[in-house]
Amino acid sequence: MFKNKFILLLAAVCLFGTSVFSQKTIQNVDGRNHISLNGEWNYIIDPYQMGYLDYRLEPFDESKTGKGGFYDNITNPKKNEKVEYDFSKGPTLSVPGDWNSQDLRLQFYEGTLWYKKDFIVNVKDHNRYFIHFGAVNYESNVYLNGKKIGSHKGGFTPFQFEVTNKLEEGNNFIVVMVDNTRKKDEIPTINTDWWNYGGITRNVTLIETPKTFINDYKIQLAKNENKIIEGFIQLDGATINENITLAIPELKIKKAFTPDENGMVAFTIPVKKLSYWSPDNPKLYEVEISTENDVVTDKIGFRTIETVGKDILLNNKPVFLKGISIHDENPLIKGRLRSEADMRMMLTWAKELGCNYVRLAHYTHDETMLRLADEMGLMVWAEVPVYWTISWENAETYKNAENQLEVGIQRDKNRASIIIWSVGNETPVTEPRNVFMGNLVDKVRALDNTRLVSAALEVERDGYMVTVDDPLGEKLDLASFNQYGGWYWGAPKELPKYTFDIKFDKPVIISEVGGGALGGFHADDDTIWSEEYQETLFVNQIKMLEKIDGFRGMTPWILVDFRSPRRQNPVFQDFWNRKGLISNNGKKKKAFFVLKSYYDTK
Template identity: 70%
Template sequence: MKYLKIFVLVLVAIVYSFPVFSQTLIQNVENREKISLNGRWNYIIDPYQMGYLDYRQEPFDESPSGKGGFYENLNADNAPGRIEYNFDLSSTLKVPGDWNSQEENLELYEGTLWYKRDFTISPEMNNRYFVHFGAVNYEAHVYLNGEKLGVHKGGFTPFQFEVTGNLKDGENFLVVMVNNTRKQDEVPTVNTDWWNYGGITRDVNLVITPKTFISDYKVQLADNNMDRITGYVQLNGASERGNVQVEIPELGINESFNADASGKVDFEIPVSNVKYWSPDEPVLYQVDISSGKERVRDEIGFRTIETQGKNILLNDKSIFLKGISIHDENPLVEGRLRTEGDMRMMLEWAKELGCNFVRLAHYTHNEKMIRLADEMGLMVWAEIPVYWTISWENEATYQNAENQLLAAIDRDKNRASVIIWSVGNETPVTEARNKFMGNLVSKVRSLDDTRLVAAALEVEREGYTVTVDDPLGAKLDLASFNEYGGWYWDKPGELSKYTFDIHFNKPVVITEFGGGALAGFHGDKNTMWSEEHQEFIYEEQLKMLNKIDGLRGMTPWILVDFKSPRRQHPVYQNFWNRKGLISETGEKKKAYFVLQDYYESLD
């Protein structure tokens, strides 16, 4: 018995000392049976991690007793002795939501904060239960009724824990310890140009499934084949050898399959008369997948995307990516985008600008945002936060990046709007970085052959020549890069002298350009921070870029002003990055109309 206890403690320490990344996520949580755990959660600020570490800096949940941490949720009625916290007497925060924008004293807080939520349920014998988080920034330790479920790292990707055997009939409580401290070996690393919003920033749901359920599926056109729908359905449960039915009523598809020993069905279905998804006609088909007593419904569009030489083809037709970059932030109500209304507003602004394409930078955005892009007809560049200077030689850092990439692909693989997976932004060329990012590219290609793979590269300048020859570019589908002529280098009036030496016979997409302007501040075209100066940059940039052979798209930086601790000028910035074409109050700057006119000229 002694050795058994030691073994269990070691096993627990191993499980809880490493982040949980590689769970198979339940596809399409929004359309499942579920109980929302959104709402007001009690919280405790814990900058010294008093609720997690004892005075010897050892985790309470790894001690033999497992006692002493805030996750026990003790109070005067159930505590065996003195306690120095009380969730029920503490203030509350809205979930989903970040803590920085909800409480003034937390605006710049980076550290540990505990959340607690009570809920009531009567678990049924024939069901399974999963606690599913849309995203928590950054590291989350999750406890149910005082028992640890696990750990997750990554501030923008979903994760879940099965709690079928952990729920009580009646009152239950969920406690989450969240830490958003920036660290060199994490993804992203310590140095970014966006606000480090901490907290439970996306939906929390208790998902309810049958004993054997449809855990995952993919339904897409085959790789550049407009006449075949291929995919798979994965069952999870004891009786995995079930029958699976795939229906697409509008296409007259009603197919039945038997799952193999692992519970998986691979299928290929010939189709005709498909109306292909595009920005002009964002057609979505009702897809029903059923097995046993369960039916999961989705809305899925079908399209192909590929490159030929320096061209991009959507459904075999050439297309120009008229884009803009977007952060996951609401300028009108500070903080992360929380509701569908917030997200729809941002995408409607992009549509009004004339866009058919958005770059969702620099991390995985909310699933609702991607589904809205499907509905509204906006193609999407989806990115993970491999940003600037990652710890390229650290194996754990690479695994973290890969797992965030896998989670993004896993979640959004059925979204027609996602045409590009990006493996990073503005990363310096070194041998270690080339290997790191090259491995990410290979991983994407091994999982998804129906989308393009890209990264936002950097450029080199000598005289009036801009060179694009990053060795990573040879592995990508696009010659995609950031450049800030007229803002970070040279003056706008000099841009007409520049030429581009691009070493890749691939479509060119300019993933960032622009300059800052304080809305309402005016001067002549050479007055820094004025709307006229930003307008001048856009005018000269577009003239310069139009000369590039193979230019097939752009996502200027950025749709809306956003908060950043790096931007500290007390008059013009005040912790806002002012490169937005729209201000934090929704005011369109003069450069907005320059880009809008340019996109209209391409129609």
């Protein structure tokens, strides 16, 4: 009954729906001709949305004139003209970057803020132009030279707008209205356990392409085939019949194709010998795609991933996933990860821990993070923020979740490091939830059949028995779940007494496990918040987990301490989640070395 109702609602949204979700974005943005719009942007705080709504709460940009909003960017008003803002005399924020960590007035701010950037461009008549945002949290309206070019929802996924006929020769300005207000029907919903960083948190780029260009491509091994490269190349433009050449010089591959009437080429290429990507051998091949007027290069690895019984096979060999969870946050410099250096630091710490695998929680991370994982040899669990309690029966909420999932898969489909697409975390079991999550699993499999699909499932406890029987597990490739023995239930020294009843004949992955410790606080191992307590917890967790039949990996929570408004204890937390194995000043806690010692033996 519910499922039929859900499908009808979803169909209605698709038919009459909103334009605020992402359009398909250009593959490999950094590999294109582009101008960076990063740097200092002027900003205005606007908690009442005075720059967007008139006193009747009607949007200025939907009025007959389209005038009246901050996006008009009036800088030299006439002497009889009343203007209640001035970007040019306002403060600035660094882009990419969140606003919470750059201005103390904005540390806890949730609401609307306006950004403005001036830039110069030499417009070429024979080219096309796109403004691309790596991520803006959460909802944004984008204006170019005073005209609205589009809107977007979703705090962690890329989006773009074509501005070919909207740019001016020479001076231009862009204004972005950003609202990070948490709302019940959004993805994520109101209640999370991470900081709600607002702002333009990832790169802003003006991309320049030929009139017809290479818009998208997928080049990977076929499902469970280690001698066949397959994929597609998609052209966009007026002359989509241009011949396409695909070259992988090291493999002596050079193939020419003629696209179909939609500009699409699908291909299957047998290969005799490959050096397969793995954590021990993160081999990436130079790949070049070209037409008469366009060339795109990439670095792509080739590997297979599958499950057989209770084993995970990487390139047909069993692998144990020695992992850690990571948030998109720098503990040393407040706020979101802003640069490749920030991201490399985090992944280097994971490698020091002995990891071959990371869980990028709980949302789509920056594309650079995935490219670094490719380069450094770290397998990846990639996730969307379907987190805790979502509006399961709201069709537009589902569309939002599905869109974020699809955009992440579309962007990162060529990254060999990603072995698992996750559809969510700790979602309570109900029939509406099962339908919602089950549909997301089906969507993943329709988009990408070469990777595993998972989620952090629910568990039940009765005495010393932990049962995993979440019905969503039937649709997944892994029996993956979070469990916090020794922290939210049980005592660390009692953990070896617990046993697990897992109802699925699948590899078992512990997607979260851990407990908090204030770095530098030392006491006996029964004293909560001490490094010794956390150390004892990990020692006994490992003893407990080693008894699980089919135990094939874990991503303990979490690599480093991170900020959270939920964590308010003024002595031990002070708005930090202290479950990190590394403290907020970069010091490794005692539990770090427990886990490292264990991983060194696996």
